[in-house]
Amino acid sequence: MPKSLFNIRIIxxxxxxxxxxxxxxxxxxxxxxxxxxxxxxxxxxxAAGLTFCAGLFLALNGMHAKRDIGKHESFVIVTxxxxxxxxxxxxxxxxSGHFNSFTDAFFESMSGFSTTGSSxxxxxxxxxxxxxxxxxxxxxxxxxxxxxxxxxxxxxxxxGNYQLLTAEVPGPVYDKIHPxxxxxxxxxxxxxxxxxILLVVLLRLGGMSLFDSICHSLxxxxxxxxxxxxASIAHWDSAYIEGVTxxxxxxAGTSFVLLYRVFSGKFYKIKQNEEFKAYFYIVLVSGLxxxxxxxxxxxxxxxxALRTGFFQVVSIITTTGFTTADFSVWVPGIRxxxxxxxxxxxxxxxxxxxxxxxxxxxxxxxxxxxxxRDVHPNAVLPVFFNGRAMPATLIYGLFGFLFFYxxxxxxxxxxxxxxxLNMEDSLGVFLTSFGNIGPxxxxxxxxxxDLPGIAKWYSxxxxxxxxxxxxxxxxLFSRTFWRN
Numbered sequence: 502m503p504k505s506l507f508n509i510r511i512i513x514x515x516x517x518x519x520x521x522x523x524x525x526x527x528x529x530x531x532x533x534x535x536x537x538x539x540x541x542x543x544x545x546x547x548a549a550g551l552t553f554c555a556g557l558f559l560a561l562n563g564m565h566a567k568r569d570i571g572k573h574e575s576f577v578i579v580t581x582x583x584x585x586x587x588x589x590x591x592x593x594x595x596x597s598g599h600f601n602s603f604t605d606a607f608f609e610s611m612s613g614f615s616t617t618g619s620s621x622x623x624x625x626x627x628x629x630x631x632x633x634x635x636x637x638x639x640x641x642x643x644x645x646x647x648x649x650x651x652x653x654x655x656x657x658x659x660x661g662n663y664q665l666l667t668a669e670v671p672g673p674v675y676d677k678i679h680p681x682x683x684x685x686x687x688x689x690x691x692x693x694x695x696x697x698i699l700l701v702v703l704l705r706l707g708g709m710s711l712f713d714s715i716c717h718s719l720x721x722x723x724x725x726x727x728x729x730x731x732a733s734i735a736h737w738d739s740a741y742i743e744g745v746t747x748x749x750x751x752x753a754g755t756s757f758v759l760l761y762r763v764f765s766g767k768f769y770k771i772k773q774n775e776e777f778k779a780y781f782y783i784v785l786v787s788g789l790x791x792x793x794x795x796x797x798x799x800x801x802x803x804x805x806a807l808r809t810g811f812f813q814v815v816s817i818i819t820t821t822g823f824t825t826a827d828f829s830v831w832v833p834g835i836r837x838x839x840x841x842x843x844x845x846x847x848x849x850x851x852x853x854x855x856x857x858x859x860x861x862x863x864x865x866x867x868x869x870x871x872x873x874r875d876v877h878p879n880a881v882l883p884v885f886f887n888g889r890a891m892p893a894t895l896i897y898g899l900f901g902f903l904f905f906y907x908x909x910x911x912x913x914x915x916x917x918x919x920x921x922l923n924m925e926d927s928l929g930v931f932l933t934s935f936g937n938i939g940p941x942x943x944x945x946x947x948x949x950x951d952l953p954g955i956a957k958w959y960s961x962x963x964x965x966x967x968x969x970x971x972x973x974x975x976x977l978f979s980r981t982f983w984r985n
């Protein structure tokens with residue numbers, strides 16, 4: 502590709518500024534360790550120093566860059582930002598001494614930024630407060646998006662490009678809330694931050710410590726699932742805390758654009774949104790079915806069955822991964838229901854992972870149209886979504902996504918199987934990694950400590966591909982992308 506068509510300097514400049522931002526966030530965690538008199542302040546100073554130097558080097562090499570960002574630069578920037586943030590974000594973990602290798606530290610970091618929530622740690626309660634907060638903070642940053650954050654708080658870059666945003670925001674359709682991308686980014690982050698603060702207050706009222714309330718609010722709104730306790734939310738055994746967490750997991754699984762419009766007074770948008778209605782009814786029906794199954798087959802009381810059933814359904818469908826029960830001991834039929842909801846994911850434009858209900862709705866409509874076309878072969882049957890006809894390019898993109906999803910699943914299961922995992926564990930690791938869900942559904946990998954080293958790197962790759970929804974990453978491996 503000719504240099505004139507590829508603005509390398511703006512890529513270096515953007516990456517450099519973001520790494521400097523990451524270094525500053527590390528210092529905040531070091532300050533938390535200092536306040537709690539933990540022993541890892543120097544760890545964050547060292548990690549922040551290395552990250553700052555790398556960021557400064559890139560930023561200086563990107564000076565005097567033209568501010569034009571095209572599609573090529575957008576895809577490269579988004580992918581490299583997530584990779585570099587995860588690599589440098591692994592430094593505090595690695596330097597803390599709690600991880601056996603940099604491989605484990607990188608796995609934890611990528612799992613955090615991608616909001617997957619899988620962990621190689623057997624005991625999180627031995628970690629310092631700074632490390633625990635870093636685990637929560639990176640999930641919160643990854644939830645709404647690193648690029649979105651940069652557009653919201655770094656106006657000095659003077660880059661306002663919706664191509665950057667759409668390359669990172671999950672879902673088949675992105676609905677603009679403002680013509681200027683920086684204004685849209687700020688509004689979404691303001692809403693995200695406001696809900697997080699509200700959740701901190703509500704969890705604190707439920708008896709959580711301030712530190713635990715902050716950490717769990719960060720990971721709940723990110724639908725990430727990292728916890729400060731080994732038993733996750735079950736540690737508190739509180740119906741109030743579980744109820745509040747379910748509500749905010751559900752909100753985090755809702756499109757933030759829709760939430761913004763509703764909180765702006767446009768309540769009618771809920772009735773008009775087909776994806777939200779599907780999301781609501783899937784959660785309601787799945788929760789009732791699972792609760793009924795737990796009542797009959799797990800010997801739980803009606804109240805406990807409802808409490809456990811709805812918590813696990815919302816946690817899985819939003820890909821948060823918090824747990825209040827060990828579902829690996831449930832009968833296969835109940836676990837199968839969780840696997841089905843796991844495939845769905847929540848709404849497009851939310852912080853959740855996996856396929857997204859918007860795609861499920863569109864696949865259903867397209868399939869129904871094809872049935873009608875068999876009866877009326879000459880009929881023109883547009884696909885409508887939220888009152889708008891979907892363009893053919895979006896339809897092609899939907900089936901391209903489905904093809905790559907199935908292909909990647911088959912290849913990944915084969916790769917994990919070749920690495921020594923059994924078939925169930927191989928499928929479970931793929932689903933949890935690509936879907937950014939967290940807990941493994943196999944017999945052995947609810948914790949990923951024993952996963953082979955090379956499998957951890959590949960699992961991290963799947964987390965990245967799943968978080969950026971295939972195309973953004975796969976395009977970089979296309980010869981066409983690099984061709985004039």
